[in-house]
Amino acid sequence: MQINVCADLGASELKVIYQIGEKRPCGISLLPNILEVDSSAVNIYRQQQMSVSENIAWLKLNKGDTKVIAVDQLAENIFSLSNHRKLKINLADWRVLGIIGKIITIEREKVLTYPEEITLNLTVLLPFGESSSDATEDSIKKEIKVFKRELKKKLKRFYHNEQKRVVNLENIKILPEGVGSLMCSSNQECSTRTIVIMLGHRNTSYLYFKGDKFVNGDTTILGFHSFVKDFCSKTSGQEENNLTTTTLWKSRLDLNELYRISKTDRPEYQDIELQTLKQAFIDGRAELWGKIKVWLLKELETIEFDKMQFTGGVAEFLQPLIFEDKEFRNLPIEFAGSQYQETVKKSLTFPGLREEKIDELSLRLVDCYGVFSGVFQC
Numbered sequence: 001m002q003i004n005v006c007a008d009l010g011a012s013e014l015k016v017i018y019q020i021g022e023k024r025p026c027g028i029s030l031l032p033n034i035l036e037v038d039s040s041a042v043n044i045y046r047q048q049q050m051s052v053s054e055n056i057a058w059l060k061l062n063k064g065d066t067k068v069i070a071v072d073q074l075a076e077n078i079f080s081l082s083n084h085r086k087l088k089i090n091l092a093d094w095r096v097l098g099i100i101g102k103i104i105t106i107e108r109e110k111v112l113t114y115p116e117e118i119t120l121n122l123t124v125l126l127p128f129g130e131s132s133s134d135a136t137e138d139s140i141k142k143e144i145k146v147f148k149r150e151l152k153k154k155l156k157r158f159y160h161n162e163q164k165r166v167v168n169l170e171n172i173k174i175l176p177e178g179v180g181s182l183m184c185s186s187n188q189e190c191s192t193r194t195i196v197i198m199l200g201h202r203n204t205s206y207l208y209f210k211g212d213k214f215v216n217g218d219t220t221i222l223g224f225h226s227f228v229k230d231f232c233s234k235t236s237g238q239e240e241n242n243l244t245t246t247t248l249w250k251s252r253l254d255l256n257e258l259y260r261i262s263k264t265d266r267p268e269y270q271d272i273e274l275q276t277l278k279q280a281f282i283d284g285r286a287e288l289w290g291k292i293k294v295w296l297l298k299e300l301e302t303i304e305f306d307k308m309q310f311t312g313g314v315a316e317f318l319q320p321l322i323f324e325d326k327e328f329r330n331l332p333i334e335f336a337g338s339q340y341q342e343t344v345k346k347s348l349t350f351p352g353l354r355e356e357k358i359d360e361l362s363l364r365l366v367d368c369y370g371v372f373s374g375v376f377q378c
Helices: 039-048 072-078 088-106 108-113 138-155 179-184 224-233 242-250 255-261 267-299 313-324 336-347 355-364 366-376
Strands: 002-009 014-020 026-030 034-038 056-060 067-071 118-126 158-160 163-165 167-176 193-199 204-210 213-220 307-311 333-335
Touching: 002 088, 002 366, 014 088, 014 366, 026 088, 026 355, 034 039, 034 072, 034 088, 039 056, 039 067, 039 072, 056 072, 056 088, 067 072, 067 088, 088 108, 088 118, 088 138, 088 158, 088 163, 118 366, 138 167, 167 179, 179 193, 179 204, 179 307, 179 336, 179 366, 193 313, 204 267, 224 242, 224 267, 224 313, 242 255, 255 267, 267 313, 307 313, 307 336, 313 333, 313 336, 313 355, 333 336, 336 355, 336 366, 355 366
Parallel strands: 002 118, 118 167, 193 307, 307 333
Antiparallel strands: 002 014, 014 026, 034 067, 056 067, 056 158, 158 163, 193 204, 204 213
């Protein structure tokens, strides 16, 4: 059985499109959390739960291993911890194993229909500085080689939730985040000069193209995580965890969503706290765009372009500020997320997701969808 997978290894969420054989492609997501724990900790957690979903997952390479790798929601539930300074490629092999394990779990009946070995064609999206390009530093190129070697080795036999999996990695590509947005533009003129600006949770990057030919690019550690950290430092009792991150993302549309992370139980203080949270949100969002803007203006000062395309979840988060900015509002700007979201929704199925979640995920899958369609020619 053949599985085609495109995985965007985002720092806030792993976005994945997969296809089994000629079936319609599917869109799923996982939390990026990874944590090494004793297998006894997993057993205790399982005993405490009434039921276990496909989001509760752990990995190991040998059946008798006493240490396991908790991934997805299980890792978040045991201990929520993020390290945005660490390269995404460092733990990418375990994240891919978690992705493949979840796909097999979701598609269990199809997998049982095809008892032969699973063959995997994989494309991974990473920040520009960690992807395969001529501009990549030698140290990162070594990391990429190690990642490919270790992933191929681990896929040959691993255990996902105590179930043995055997996967043959037939092909693997590593591409920079943001390139999928350009690939969505099927009518791109060969002479069009495009700057793709990828605004992600951990990184901000730009990619410069002439037609569909990549010219240059760069990346910086500046993203939504900067905003979350700033927000938590300016408010009382807030923590940098998945609940805070999700609530802040949803609050872009309605600031009253911030009540979800309110800490006070006293009604007379709730309005005061909510106003404090709202102001911290407004100030923090403006500060994030201000920092990104300074970096972009410096990097793009001498580059001539016909089109500027913003992509990534944070692009939608900052869209109102970008449109209002006097130095950007008159530029030929596109927002790939809102432009191609409906195409993604119509082209994929979303196993087990409610409509609200489908709207959110399809917006964040645009970059992944462009790459998947281009690489696997769907």
